[in-house]
Amino acid sequence: MKSIRALTFDLDNTLWETDLSILNAEDVMAAHLRGLTPAAWMADFSLETFRAVRQQIVQEQPEIAHNLTVVRRQTLVRWFQHQGATEAEAEELAGEGFRIFYQERQKVKPYPGTVETLSHLSKIYPLAAITNGNADLMAMPLGEYFQFSLQSQHFPKPKPDPVMFEEALARLNIEAHECLHIGDDIEHDVIGASQVGMKTVWFNTHGRTPEEAVPADHTITRLEQLVDLLTPHD
Numbered sequence: 001m002k003s004i005r006a007l008t009f010d011l012d013n014t015l016w017e018t019d020l021s022i023l024n025a026e027d028v029m030a031a032h033l034r035g036l037t038p039a040a041w042m043a044d045f046s047l048e049t050f051r052a053v054r055q056q057i058v059q060e061q062p063e064i065a066h067n068l069t070v071v072r073r074q075t076l077v078r079w080f081q082h083q084g085a086t087e088a089e090a091e092e093l094a095g096e097g098f099r100i101f102y103q104e105r106q107k108v109k110p111y112p113g114t115v116e117t118l119s120h121l122s123k124i125y126p127l128a129a130i131t132n133g134n135a136d137l138m139a140m141p142l143g144e145y146f147q148f149s150l151q152s153q154h155f156p157k158p159k160p161d162p163v164m165f166e167e168a169l170a171r172l173n174i175e176a177h178e179c180l181h182i183g184d185d186i187e188h189d190v191i192g193a194s195q196v197g198m199k200t201v202w203f204n205t206h207g208r209t210p211e212e213a214v215p216a217d218h219t220i221t222r223l224e225q226l227v228d229l230l231t232p233h234d
């Protein structure tokens with residue numbers, strides 16, 4: 001891969017296991033909100049009941065589905081309004097709930113080998129992140145290895161739409177074929193990046209056996225394998 005001049009990474013389930021940090025953040029958020037509200041308002045609150053309200057919100061407003069911050073806030077507002085809170089109370093509790101969730105959600109544990117690999121690669125290539133989630137990479141310790149991180153909530157459409165990939169290429173000031181994108185999601189990462197002409201690595205984080213051939217240039221199961229992949233072999 002001699003022509004590669006920069007690397008872009010997906011974040012969730014590529015650099016860390018996302019479900020764990022989200023579940024923990026939801027627990028901490030619920031406990032915090034329980035401390036702020038009458039007992040009845042949070043009595044039925046669970047992952048399932050929260051997700052049911054969230055689904056309603058997304059069905060009503062599909063145009064906000066890619067903005068996880070707005071979706072979560074509106075879900076909390078709706079939840080508290082259902083419990084009998086005034087609009088102002090619901091807005092305030094939603095803001096407070098989101099603040100705690102967001103803070104906890106950033107406490108991710110990188111997969112083994114991630115820090116070493118990024119540290120090594122960042123000395124050779126500019127690194128950037130492209131995420132459909134709301135991880136605040138640049139505020140995390142891992143952010144030190146990256147030039148920038150693009151979150152779908154600041155764009156009209158999430159991956160696999162070309163818009164974020166094109167913005168990353170423009171900021172990196174390189175051609176699409178000079179950029180290697182690494183991600184765990186076949187549709188969002190592999191297909192999305194290859195549609196704009198980038199080279200792609202499918203990071204098969206969970207050791208899946210896909211039913212169909214994955215249209216990636218390479219597949220890896222550990223991030224360290226990138227180093228070998230990028231080393232010219234004669």
Ligand SMILES: [Mg+2]
Nearest residue numbers: 010012013184
């Ligand atoms: Mg991912």
